Amino acid sequence: AQTIHQWPVAEIKAVGSPLSLGCTIKGKSSPNLYWYWQATGGTLQQLFYSITVGQVESVVQLNLSASRPKDDQFILSTEKLLLSHSGFYLCAWSLGQNSDYTFGSGTRLLVI
Amino acid sequence: GQGVEQPDNLMSVEGTFARVNCTYSTSGFNGLSWYQQREGHAPVFLSYVVLDGLKDSGHFSTFLSRSNGYSYLLLTELQIKDSASYLCAVRWPNYNVLYFGSGTKLTVEP
Numbered sequence: 001a002q003t004i005h006q007w008p009v010a011e012i013k014a015v016g017s018p019l020s021l022g023c024t025i026k027g028k029s030s031p032n033l034y035w036y037w038q039a040t041g042g043t044l045q046q047l048f049y050s051i052t053v054g055q056v057e058s059v060v061q062l063n064l065s066a067s068r069p070k071d072d073q074f075i076l077s078t079e080k081l082l083l084s085h086s087g088f089y090l091c092a093w094s095l096g097q098n099s100d101y102t103f104g105s106g107t108r109l110l111v112i
Numbered sequence: 113g114q115g116v117e118q119p120d121n122l123m124s125v126e127g128t129f130a131r132v133n134c135t136y137s138t139s140g141f142n143g144l145s146w147y148q149q150r151e152g153h154a155p156v157f158l159s160y161v162v163l164d165g166l167k168d169s170g171h172f173s174t175f176l177s178r179s180n181g182y183s184y185l186l187l188t189e190l191q192i193k194d195s196a197s198y199l200c201a202v203r204w205p206n207y208n209v210l211y212f213g214s215g216t217k218l219t220v221e222p
Contacts, residue, residue: 032208034208034210042214043212043213043214043215044155044199044201044212045212046209046210046211046212049208049209051208057208059209090154090155096207096208097207098143098160098162098207100145100157100160101145101157101210102157103154103155103156104154105153105154106153106154
């Protein structure tokens with residue numbers, strides 16, 4: 001069975017500090033991977049997607065970047081956090097066209 | 113975005129039904145998905161539709177009219193535990209981008 005794991009579960013970070021969030025998929029080779037962000041009480045917004053290792057497409061950047069260093073790993077990062085980065089970060093995977101998205105359990109980030 | 117619109121709130125009664133509506137801009141449509149999201153949790157996939165008509169999946173059914181840019185999620189025989197937010201999402205401009213609506217918060221009362 002496929003599993004998707006996100007880390008950390010939650011973080012409290014200072015404005016201006018760096019951030020790295022991770023996502024790992026097990027049990028599926030070459031999945032399509034996605035990063036989403038949701039402000040508290042807000043709408044889910046897609047940030048990035050990746051179809052293959054080393055390739056990442058931006059949808060909405062929000063002063064964040066993403067990388068896919070391995071087939072089963074997707075990383076979201078920034079060198080300097082803003083207050084507006086607070087929210088719920090979700091990683092998801094799919095098999096591609098006409099396939100549903102399965103979300104990880106998310107990382108809750110508070111920037112102070 | 114794709115102008116995905118949903119009503120904010122919907123209330124219904126246990127044992128009856130609820131219809132969650134969704135409208136979207138039709139240009140470049142590549143399919144529409146429905147998700148359930150509980151407070152503080154990740155969305156859970158319910159249904160994906162790309163062709164017109166009604167897709168019956170038991171407790172959840174979905175309808176799509178591509179020419180009208182309209183879909184609904186129908187929940188039958190409601191239970192209290194169906195209380196959650198229901199999110200509509202359109203794939204645009206390609207299969208790898210999902211634009212979500214703001215969600216409809218369904219409250220099921222006894």
